[in-house]
Amino acid sequence: MQFMCLIYNAEDNGPQPGTEEFGPYMQGYMDFTEEVREAGKLLGGEALQPVSTATTVSVRGGKTEVVDGPFAETKEQLGGFYILDCKDLDEALAYAAKIPDAAYGRVEVRPVMIFD
Amino acid sequence: MLPPVHAQSLVARLIREDWGRILSSLLASTGDFALAEDSLQDAVVSALEVWSRDGAPRNPDAWLITVARRKALDRIRHSQVADRKSNELALWLEQHHSDPEDREMSIPDHRLELIYTCCHPALEEKSRVALTLRALGGLSTEEIANAFLDKPAAMAARLTRAKHKLGAAGVAFKLPDPQDIAERTDTVLSVVYLIFTEGCHATNGEMMRENLVQEAIRLGRILASLLPDHAEAKGLLALMLLSDSRRLTRRGDSGEFVPLEAQNRARWDKVRISEGVALTEAALSHAPAGRYGLQAAISAVHAQAKSFDETDWPQIVALYDVLYGRFPNPILRINQALALSYADCPEAGLRLLASVEDEGKLASYQPFHACRADLLARLGRHLEAAESYRAAIALSRAPEEAGFLETRLSALRLN
Numbered sequence: 001m002q003f004m005c006l007i008y009n010a011e012d013n014g015p016q017p018g019t020e021e022f023g024p025y026m027q028g029y030m031d032f033t034e035e036v037r038e039a040g041k042l043l044g045g046e047a048l049q050p051v052s053t054a055t056t057v058s059v060r061g062g063k064t065e066v067v068d069g070p071f072a073e074t075k076e077q078l079g080g081f082y083i084l085d086c087k088d089l090d091e092a093l094a095y096a097a098k099i100p101d102a103a104y105g106r107v108e109v110r111p112v113m114i115f116d
Numbered sequence: 117m118l119p120p121v122h123a124q125s126l127v128a129r130l131i132r133e134d135w136g137r138i139l140s141s142l143l144a145s146t147g148d149f150a151l152a153e154d155s156l157q158d159a160v161v162s163a164l165e166v167w168s169r170d171g172a173p174r175n176p177d178a179w180l181i182t183v184a185r186r187k188a189l190d191r192i193r194h195s196q197v198a199d200r201k202s203n204e205l206a207l208w209l210e211q212h213h214s215d216p217e218d219r220e221m222s223i224p225d226h227r228l229e230l231i232y233t234c235c236h237p238a239l240e241e242k243s244r245v246a247l248t249l250r251a252l253g254g255l256s257t258e259e260i261a262n263a264f265l266d267k268p269a270a271m272a273a274r275l276t277r278a279k280h281k282l283g284a285a286g287v288a289f290k291l292p293d294p295q296d297i298a299e300r301t302d303t304v305l306s307v308v309y310l311i312f313t314e315g316c317h318a319t320n321g322e323m324m325r326e327n328l329v330q331e332a333i334r335l336g337r338i339l340a341s342l343l344p345d346h347a348e349a350k351g352l353l354a355l356m357l358l359s360d361s362r363r364l365t366r367r368g369d370s371g372e373f374v375p376l377e378a379q380n381r382a383r384w385d386k387v388r389i390s391e392g393v394a395l396t397e398a399a400l401s402h403a404p405a406g407r408y409g410l411q412a413a414i415s416a417v418h419a420q421a422k423s424f425d426e427t428d429w430p431q432i433v434a435l436y437d438v439l440y441g442r443f444p445n446p447i448l449r450i451n452q453a454l455a456l457s458y459a460d461c462p463e464a465g466l467r468l469l470a471s472v473e474d475e476g477k478l479a480s481y482q483p484f485h486a487c488r489a490d491l492l493a494r495l496g497r498h499l500e501a502a503e504s505y506r507a508a509i510a511l512s513r514a515p516e517e518a519g520f521l522e523t524r525l526s527a528l529r530l531n
Contacts, residue, residue: 001286088288089238090296111285 002043002112003084003092008076009105011050028100036084036095045082076105083112123167126176127160134177135254136338140226142184143289149233149282151188153251158191159184181223226289227252228342231335233282233289235304243278244307245314250275252338253331263328264314301343305352305408308335312356317514329360340395347402351409354395358415361388373520377424389419410439414451429459446472450487462491482511486521498528 015021029047036042054070054077070077079101086092089109096107130138135156142152159180173179234247242264249255249263261271281287292300315328336353343349365379396416399409414435421427436452449472457465469488478484489504505525512518 003286086286088290089236089286090288090293092286093238094293 001086001088001092002114003086003089004110004112005045005082005084005092005096005099006078006108006110007080007082007099007101007105008108009079009101010075011077011079013076014101014104025100032098032100033082035098036082041084041086041095043083043085045080047080048078051077051079079105123164123172126167126172127163130163130176130180131160131254134180136227136230136252137223137225138177138181138184139251140230141181141223142188143230143233144224144226145185146188147289149251149289150279151191152184153279155184155188155191156180158187162187177223225342227338229289229291231304231339231342232292232300233287235300235307236282236287237300237303238285238287239278239281241307241310243274244303245310246271246275247278248307248335249311249328249331252335255331259327263325301346301348304339305348308332308339309352309356309408311335312359316359329356329363332356333360347399348406348408350395351399351406351412354392354399354412355408355415357388357392357395358412358419361385361392361419367516371516373516375520376418381423384419389416392416393420404442405438407439407443410435410442414439427458429455433459446475446478447481447483450478450481450483453491454487457491457494462494465491466495480511482508482513482517485511489521489524493524493528498530502528502530 015025033042033045051070056067056069056071058065058067082095082099084092084095086095089111092109096102096109099107101107139152139156142156143149146152146155162183163176163180167173167176230251231248234251235244239247246260246264249260250257255263257272257275258268260266260275261268264271266274291297309332311328312332315325315330315332317325333353333356336349336356340346340349340353361384362376362379364385365381365383366374368374392412393416396409396412399406400413402409405413414432417428417432417435432455433452436448436455440448440452449468453465453468456468466488469484469491472478473484485504485508489501489508492498492501492504502525505521505528509518509521509525512521
């Protein structure tokens with residue numbers, strides 16, 4: 001089964017660039033990516049640009065509205081994601097717990113719907 | 117063939133006693149919760165029809181499981197989605213097809229997998245409880261809804277959501293991985309205890325909720341037998357048995373609350389007490405003692421006392437100390453304060469209560485005020501006691517609780 005791990009955190013939360021903790025934190029991401037790649041679990045994943053770069057589009061009554069900012073104005077925002085191929089939810093949860101931001105923000109795990 | 121009588125009561129008994137075992141066996145082969153449950157329900161409908169007409173088979177549970185497998189196969193064949201997974205499943209079911217009459221069939225016990233699946237932390241707590249009662253106890257949606265004072269439609273929707281999540285979110289029907297097993301077992305035990313405490317809130321006339329107590333004990337027995345090396349599984353069963361041994365004496369003839377000191381000990385259930393005490397000893401032989409084992413030990417001291425006055429209060433105070441040390445919770449201090457008031461003196465109890473009062477969390481907790489009122493009344497400080505009784509009465513949720521406190525309040529000499 002495919003699971004998407006959505007990484008949510010507030011941008012000012014967790015290790016910040018220029019601090020001593022930032023290096024090990026980034027190393028954590030590289031190690032995690034390497035681990036899931038080697039285990040044959042990694043289907044994809046990206047980090048996202050800061051939420052200040054987000055633009056939200058909606059079409060209402062045929063009119064396109066473009067708004068500056070993310071879909072939901074909450075403190076914790078989507079910062080990146082992985083798509084993993086796991087045998088069941090428990091395995092996906094075990095991997096999600098290893099994503100470095102799980103220690104600062106939250107990781108939402110959702111099964112990917114497969115249309116066939 | 118047995119004579120064609122009692123088909124209905126035989127089916128009712130099978131649902132009661134063997135539903136979990138049959139369902140878990142079906143789940144182990146299909147891996148699909150909804151399919152397994154629907155097929156078993158189909159099989160039960162067939163059983164009622166066939167058994168009333170032809171008589172009951174020699175192995176009713178084997179009959180049910182075989183017919184349920186056929187029903188599952190029918191359901192897969194008739195379903196619109198014939199994907200790879202269901203094709204594999206259909207093939208499997210076909211190969212394992214057997215005639216219910218032709219041989220003794222032993223059903224492997226997969227109830228442990230079933231209970232861990234129903235109590236998966238990915239489900240809401242209430243859904244865990246509902247699903248456990250449904251899957252292991254065979255309770256109907258209406259029965260579960262009644263027990264939790266919910267509308268049947270809301271409970272049905274909750275169960276459907278939970279089953280859908282199990283299937284769609286990839287929750288596997290299996291035992292947890294070794295690194296998760298301790299935590300998941302705690303969840304399972306707490307679900308059973310939640311069912312028990314929910315049932316204990318039953319008042320007279322709420323038969324369905326009282327059945328929850330019996331259901332929790334039954335689940336506790338299943339767990340203790342499936343997890344023979346788990347001390348807390350024994351501790352939980354012991355705690356429930358010991359608490360239930362006093363059930364009949366907690367209420368008077370008109371449903372009023374009867375406190376421990378006034379209960380008729382001759383009517384305590386001796387069988388439950390001796391079983392509970394033995395289980396408590398087994399639970400405490402593993403170190404460190406767990407929370408259920410320690411609570412059971414406190415309950416066992418009460419159960420073994422010949423009279424209220426002969427209760428080993430110092431022992432109870434000491435057990436509360438161990439319990440508080442391991443699982444700090446201000447609510448424990450209330451019960452400990454009461455025990456201390458008998459082991460030592462009411463002032464000592466009040467001092468302990470005052471030490472938790474500082475935490476401020478208990479101001480809206482009824483038992484805190486009821487305990488304080490009792491201690492003050494025993495010290496002859498009747499005006500202060502009345503104040504605490506009134507606070508407790510205002511916070512009471514059940515009328516019989518308030519009634520009991522009113523009686524105590526009116527017994528005070530307030531001039």
